[in-house]
Structures are given as structure tokens and as C-alpha cells.
Amino acid sequence: MIAGAWLCLCAPLAGALAITGAGERISRRNAGWLSTASVFVAFGGAVWSFLGLRSHGSEHGVISTAWTWLESGKFHVGLSVLVDPLSTMMMLIVSGVGGLIVLYSIGYMDGDDEERRYFAYMSLFVFSMLLLVQGGNLLLLLAGWGLVGLSSYLLIGFWHERPSAVAAAKKAFVMNAIGDATMALAFFVLIAHSNSLEFTTSFATAGHLSSTTVNLVALGLLGGAAAKSAQIPLHTWLPDAMEGPTPVSALIHAATMVTAGVYLIARTHPIFEQARTVELVAAGMGALTLLVAGLIALVQVDIKRVIAYSTMSQIGYMFLGAGVGTYAGGMFHLMTHAFFKALLFMAAGLVIHALSGEQDIRKMRGIGTLMPWTRWAFLAGALALVGLPPFSGFFSKDAIIAAALHDHWYGVVLAVAALGGAFLTGLYTFRLYFIVFGHGQVSDAIDGSHHGEGPKTMLVPVGILAVLAVVGGWIQLSPWWHPVTSWLSPVAATLGVAEPPKSQEVLASVLAVALGLAGVALAYALYGQNRLAVPRLPGVQRALEHKLYFDEAYDALFFRPAAALAGVLRRDFEEPIVLASGPDLGEGALEAGAGVRRLQTGLLRTYVFFLGTGMAVLAIVFLAVR
Amino acid sequence: MLQGPGIVWYLGIAAFLFAIGALGVLIRRNPLIVLLSLEIMLNGGNLALIAFARHAGNGAGQIFALAVMAVAASEVCVGLGLVVALHRRRLAMDVDQLSELRG
Numbered sequence: 001m002i003a004g005a006w007l008c009l010c011a012p013l014a015g016a017l018a019i020t021g022a023g024e025r026i027s028r029r030n031a032g033w034l035s036t037a038s039v040f041v042a043f044g045g046a047v048w049s050f051l052g053l054r055s056h057g058s059e060h061g062v063i064s065t066a067w068t069w070l071e072s073g074k075f076h077v078g079l080s081v082l083v084d085p086l087s088t089m090m091m092l093i094v095s096g097v098g099g100l101i102v103l104y105s106i107g108y109m110d111g112d113d114e115e116r117r118y119f120a121y122m123s124l125f126v127f128s129m130l131l132l133v134q135g136g137n138l139l140l141l142l143a144g145w146g147l148v149g150l151s152s153y154l155l156i157g158f159w160h161e162r163p164s165a166v167a168a169a170k171k172a173f174v175m176n177a178i179g180d181a182t183m184a185l186a187f188f189v190l191i192a193h194s195n196s197l198e199f200t201t202s203f204a205t206a207g208h209l210s211s212t213t214v215n216l217v218a219l220g221l222l223g224g225a226a227a228k229s230a231q232i233p234l235h236t237w238l239p240d241a242m243e244g245p246t247p248v249s250a251l252i253h254a255a256t257m258v259t260a261g262v263y264l265i266a267r268t269h270p271i272f273e274q275a276r277t278v279e280l281v282a283a284g285m286g287a288l289t290l291l292v293a294g295l296i297a298l299v300q301v302d303i304k305r306v307i308a309y310s311t312m313s314q315i316g317y318m319f320l321g322a323g324v325g326t327y328a329g330g331m332f333h334l335m336t337h338a339f340f341k342a343l344l345f346m347a348a349g350l351v352i353h354a355l356s357g358e359q360d361i362r363k364m365r366g367i368g369t370l371m372p373w374t375r376w377a378f379l380a381g382a383l384a385l386v387g388l389p390p391f392s393g394f395f396s397k398d399a400i401i402a403a404a405l406h407d408h409w410y411g412v413v414l415a416v417a418a419l420g421g422a423f424l425t426g427l428y429t430f431r432l433y434f435i436v437f438g439h440g441q442v443s444d445a446i447d448g449s450h451h452g453e454g455p456k457t458m459l460v461p462v463g464i465l466a467v468l469a470v471v472g473g474w475i476q477l478s479p480w481w482h483p484v485t486s487w488l489s490p491v492a493a494t495l496g497v498a499e500p501p502k503s504q505e506v507l508a509s510v511l512a513v514a515l516g517l518a519g520v521a522l523a524y525a526l527y528g529q530n531r532l533a534v535p536r537l538p539g540v541q542r543a544l545e546h547k548l549y550f551d552e553a554y555d556a557l558f559f560r561p562a563a564a565l566a567g568v569l570r571r572d573f574e575e576p577i578v579l580a581s582g583p584d585l586g587e588g589a590l591e592a593g594a595g596v597r598r599l600q601t602g603l604l605r606t607y608v609f610f611l612g613t614g615m616a617v618l619a620i621v622f623l624a625v626r
Numbered sequence: 627m628l629q630g631p632g633i634v635w636y637l638g639i640a641a642f643l644f645a646i647g648a649l650g651v652l653i654r655r656n657p658l659i660v661l662l663s664l665e666i667m668l669n670g671g672n673l674a675l676i677a678f679a680r681h682a683g684n685g686a687g688q689i690f691a692l693a694v695m696a697v698a699a700s701e702v703c704v705g706l707g708l709v710v711a712l713h714r715r716r717l718a719m720d721v722d723q724l725s726e727l728r729g
Contacts, residue, residue, distance in 0.1 A: 602725035604660070608651050
């Protein structure tokens with residue numbers, strides 16, 4: 001099973017290198033197939049290690065070290081991969097959903113100028129993500145974390161001739177760098193105290209640290225998780241990142257990368273449990289994000305942005321679950337979310353592709369009649385997102401709400417927020433569905449530019465994900481049947497406070513489904529047949545359209561002071577002192593050179609004289625000092 | 627102990643030879659004589675090395691002296707070659723006038 005894990009890790013890297021190395025000797029289409037094959041080989045490796053681990057029993061996780069990667073005194077880190085329940089689960093999701101998305105890209109990117117570069121980046125991204133989840137120690141995890149940031153930067157900015165894409169890529173990179181920095185600081189603290197970044201040692205050390213220290217470490221980790229997973233206050237990069245190609249949005253911003261934060265919390269939960277306050281902050285952060293993102297999603301008109309905000313909101317649920325202590329619940333929602341959100345993005349991609357790049361939902365009305373398959377697929381994803389039974393979201397989301405409900409008054413607040421989020425989810429999802437796919441006159445513009453539903457390479461992955469979005473949740477129905485929880489229990493056991501009784505599970509499910517349905521019903525009333533006028537609240541609407549002014553606030557808080565400070569320094573320091581001193585320095589050097597030049601007579605005897613004199617002086621000094 | 631004069635005498639002669647050589651390098655202008663003076667300096671050094679080798683009772687210094695001789699021989703080859711080349715071009719046999727590389 002270790003061989004499977006190494007295969008899983010190395011195949012996408014090999015694919016990326018092969019595409020890069022082959023250059024123009026490989027056709028664009030073949031580059032796509034090569035990339036797809038490499039990711040599916042990785043999926044095969046993941047299945048291999050999953051089956052191996054299953055036959056050994058999930059508590060027998062293995063670390064395999066290839067060689068010592070870094071060594072510094074007593075501190076040394078190996079290049080090692082970890083096969084345990086958590087990592088195999090992530091490997092399966094990343095490589096499986098990732099493979100489908102890369103396959104889909106072949107059709108979506110067909111005809112783009114730089115397809116080979118795109119597919120090399122895609123493989124690199126999958127490799128980075130696999131390194132993140134398979135890394136056998138925290139340093140490798142951080143390496144994967146940084147590589148994921150890099151490849152998402154490359155992919156978001158793939159259409160580099162668009163200034164907005166370049167700006168979005170930079171924004172994503174900077175925001176992620178903040179998280180990377182806080183994580184690195186947390187690791188420094190861990191190294192200082194335990195001289196190791198192995199998982200087991202670090203977790204054992206966390207128990208002996210003072211509460212301040214462990215809180216600091218947990219906060220650093222939380223900062224990294226929040227930046228990568230686009231949680232408030234580090235979320236502003238995710239909507240802008242929709243500038244990348246749609247499959248990239250599906251891969252990075254739905255299925256894999258943004259869920260890395262949830263994985264991090266589940267992976268380092270022993271540290272978070274020592275710092276329970278920070279863990280609850282994470283849960284609160286998730287609750288706030290899911291509400292805010294749900295509200296903003298209500299007014300967006302770009303189809304991908306709506307789904308992006310919905311992603312933020314769903315990751316809020318995962319943070320909430322992981323924060324209150326049901327790590328398996330968070331991971332389970334991560335898995336079902338990967339299915340239905342990748343499906344939604346890819347269905348949206350089909351629409352965008354059919355309309356030659358149009359992303360404004362107001363111009364898509366009536367497209368459903370022309371694209372019935374896409375419509376059904378999108379509907380399946382939407383129902384799973386809202387969490388109606390028997391679609392997959394129902395099983396995972398309600399378990400989180402029920403777990404939150406169990407944890408005293410704070411948990412009740414969180415659960416109420418999550419239920420409000422369920423209503424919002426129903427509303428914004430079906431607002432999108434009814435506007436894009438609802439009945440209505442097909443506009444002439446659409447009729448003229450419509451290309452049909454798309455090639456098979458695009459429809460097949462969408463179909464597979466549609467099936468997964470429907471049945472993917474059936475592998476766990478808490479509290480009666482919970483294979484996912486018991487599979488993960490050796491590495492991320494659910495906390496006692498997050499194990500609700502059956503009655504609460506039922507209550508949470510009933511409430512969540514009822515609220516979700518209410519949201520759907522309201523969306524139908526408002527947008528379904530245009531029967532009701534959409535209520536006008538100009539102030540609120542403007543605030544939401546500006547995404548609650550987060551960008552503006554960051555601009556005023558960080559960018560403008562920094563720019564003003566730089567301006568002052570330029571005017572009062574750079575120009576008068578640094579720039580003006582340049583010519584003076586040059587003249588001084590010239591004068592000094594002219595003085596020294598006189599010593600260089602070009603006569604051998606002068607040099608020998610100086611040499612001899614120097615020797616004599618040294619000899620005298622030596623004798624005198626002795 | 628070994629018979630003969632003490633090491634101080636040898637070192638004295640070595641220093642004397644070295645000083646003569648150095649003086650020659652400093653005040654003579656003919657490149658041939660400068661080379662000759664250099665040889666004298668090197669042999670002063672050699673004498674000191676061998677004296678120390680006898681004094682210390684091992685052969686390390688003698689090996690050094692042999693190495694110095696080898697280097698000196700090659701240096702003379704190059705130097706004399708230069709002198710011959712100067713002569714053929716009918717250039718002045720004066721090191722002070724050969725200062726074209728002065729900065």
C-alpha cells in the first residue's frame with residue numbers, strides 16, 4: 001500500500017514534467033490526455049493504498065520515509081509519505097475528482113492558445129495537493145501548502161493577457177502568503193519546544209506546552225487554514241479567483257485546495273484540542289462566513305461568483321463541524337461538497353462554454369431548454385447543495401448542525417447560524433437555478449451563439465459527478481450508520497461534546513430540510529415565474545453587491561497607509577538622500593582613486609621596497625610584542 | 627648533537643644572502659642582474675630551510691628546499707626567456723623603462 005501512495009504522489013509530478021519537457025513535440029490534445037492519465041494513475045495508487053489500509057485495519061497507518069530531506073543539528077525531517085485513514089480519504093477525493101476535472105478540461109480548453117502549459121499546471125497542482133495531504137510531517141505539509149498556493153497562482157492567472165486575471169492571481173497569492181506565514185510561525189514555535197515536526201511528536205508536545213504557547217500555535221495554524229479555505233477575514237481572494245478557467249475553479253476553488261484548511265484542522269486536531277478556545281473561534285469563524293457568504297451570493301450576477309460564494313459558505317460549515325469537534329463530519333462534508341460543487345462548477349462551465357464565455361446569469365435565461373442534460377446535472381448538484389434527502393449534502397450537512405447543537409449555548413448559536421445558512425443556501429442556489437435554467441423566452445443572442453452541450457470528454461465527468469452528488473452521501477447516515485466516522489476514528493476521533501443523541505440528529509435534519517425547502521420555495525416565488533417582484537432594499541443590496549465592503553476596507557486599512565508611507569519615504573528620504581548621494585559617492589570614489597593611483601608607479605623596485613619594508617615592520621612588531 | 631657551528635650561524639648567513647639578494651633586486655636595473663639577485667634570495671631561503679631541517683632532525687625542510695629549487699629552475703627558464711626576447715627586440719635592458727602596464 002506504500003507503493004500505491006508513492007505512485008499516487010509521483011504520477012502527477014511525472015505528468016507535469018513530461019508535458020513541460022516535451023514542449024511542442026507533443027500535440028495539445030495529447031498533453032491533455034497525458035495529464036488526465038497521470039491523475040488517474042494517481043487515483044489508482046490512492047485506491048491501492050486505500051484497499052491496503054482497509055485490509056490491515058484503519059488504525060495501522062504507516063509512514064514511509066524515502067530519505068532525510070533536511071538535517072540541522074538534532075532537527076531532521078524526512079521526505080516521507082503517510083498512509084492513514086485521513087490521508088487516504090483525501091488522496092481518493094483529490095485524485096478522483098481531480099482526474100474527472102482534468103478530463104473535463106480537455107474539452108473545455110480545446111482551442112486555447114496555451115493548452116500544454118495549462119495541463120502541466122493542472123498536473124502540478126494535483127501533485128502539490130497530494131503532497132499536502134500525504135506529507136508525513138508538518139514541514140512536508142507546509143511544502144505542499146506553499147506549492148498549492150503557487151500552482152493556484154499560476155492557474156488563476158492562466159489567461160495572463162487579462163489584467164483582471166493577473167490581479168486576481170496576485171491577490172490570491174498574497175492572501176495565501178499571510179496564511180503561510182502564520183503557519184510557519186506556528187511551526188517555529190513547535191520546533192523550539194519539541195525540536196521536531198513529526199506529527200506524533202508535535203502532538204505529544206502540545207500537551208506539555210503552556211496554554212499561551214499552545215494557543216499561539218493553534219492560532220497560527222488557524223490563520224493558515226483560514227487563508228487557504230477563504231474564511232473571513234482572509235476570504236476576499238476566492239471570488240476574484242474566478243478569473244481563471246472554469247475547470248480550475250472546479251478543481252482549486254471547490255473540490256480540493258480550499259478544503260485544505262479543513263484537512264489541516266482535522267490533521268492537527270490534537271493541538272487544537274489543547275487550545276479549545278481557538279477551536280471554537282474556528283467554529284465561529286465558519287458560522288460567520290457561511291452566513292455572510294450566503295448573503296452575498298444572493299445578489300451576485302456572475303454565475304461563477306455565486307458558486308464561489310456558495311463554496312465559501314459550505315467551507316464555513318466544514319470549519320464549523322471541525323471546530324466543534326466532529327472532524328469526521330467536517331471531512332464527510334468535504335467529500336460530498338467536492339462532488340456536488342465540482343459538478344456545479346462544471347455544469348456552469350458547460351453553459352459558459354456553450355455561450356462562448358458569457359458569465360452573466362441575466363443573459364442566460366432559457367438556456368435550460370437547449371441544454372437538458374446540463375440542466376439535470378445542475379439540478380442534482382443544486383439539490384445536493386441545499387441538502388435535501390436523498391442527495392448527498394443532506395447526510396453530511398445535517399450531521400454538522402446536529403453536532404453543533406449539542407455544545408451548550410455557544411453551540412446553539414452556531415447551530416442557529418448554520419440553519420440560517422441552510423435557508424440562504426436554498427434561496428441563492430435556486431435563485432441561480434431558476435434564473436439560468438428556469439422557463440423563459442430563449443433570447444436571440446443565446447440562440448445565435450449556442451454551440452450545443454459540449455463534447456463527450458466534458459459530459460462524461462459531469463455525468464459521473466452527478467451520480468456521485470446523488471449517491472455520494474449514502475455511505476453514512478448518522479447516527480445509525482457511520483462508516484466514515486469509524487474509518488477516521490483512529491486519527492481524528494470525534495470529541496465527546498460533538499456526539500449528539502439521536503433525537504437531536506432528527507431535529508437538526510428536520511429543521512435544516514424545512515429551512516432549505518423554504519429557501520427553495522421563496523426562490524421559486526421570486527424568480528421561478530417572475531410572479532412576485534423581488535423586494536427592493538437598495539441600501540442592503542448595494543452593500544451586498546460590494547461584498548460588504550471587505551475589499552474597500554482592506555484597501556483603506558492596509559493598502560492606502562502603505563502607499564502613503566511609501567510616498568512620504570520617497571519624497572523625504574529616497575529622493576533627497578539616497579538619489580542625491582549617488583553622484584557625490586561617485587565623485588568621492590574618483591578622487592580617492594586618483595590619490596591611490598600615485599602609489600602605483602609601475603616600477604618593480606617600488607613594489608619590492610614596499611614589500612620589504614612591510615616585512616621588516618611586521619618582523620619588528622612581532623619581536624616587540626613577543 | 628650534531629657537530630659544527632650552531633644553527634644561529636646558518637640563519638645568519640641565510641639572512642645575509644637574502645639581504646644581498648633583496649638589495650640587488652632593489653637597486654639594480656638590468657633584468658639579468660635582478661634575476662640573479664632573486665636566485666640569491668631563494669638560496670638564502672633554501673639555506674634556512676635546510677638548517678632548520680638539520681636542527682629539527684627530520685627531512686621535511688629538505689623536501690621543501692628541493693621544491694624551491696624546482697620552482698627556481700622554472701622561474702629562471704621563464705625569466706631568461708624574457709631577457710632573450712627583450713634582447714632580440716632590441717629593447718633597453720632597464721626594468722625601469724619596461725613599465726607599460728602602469729595604471
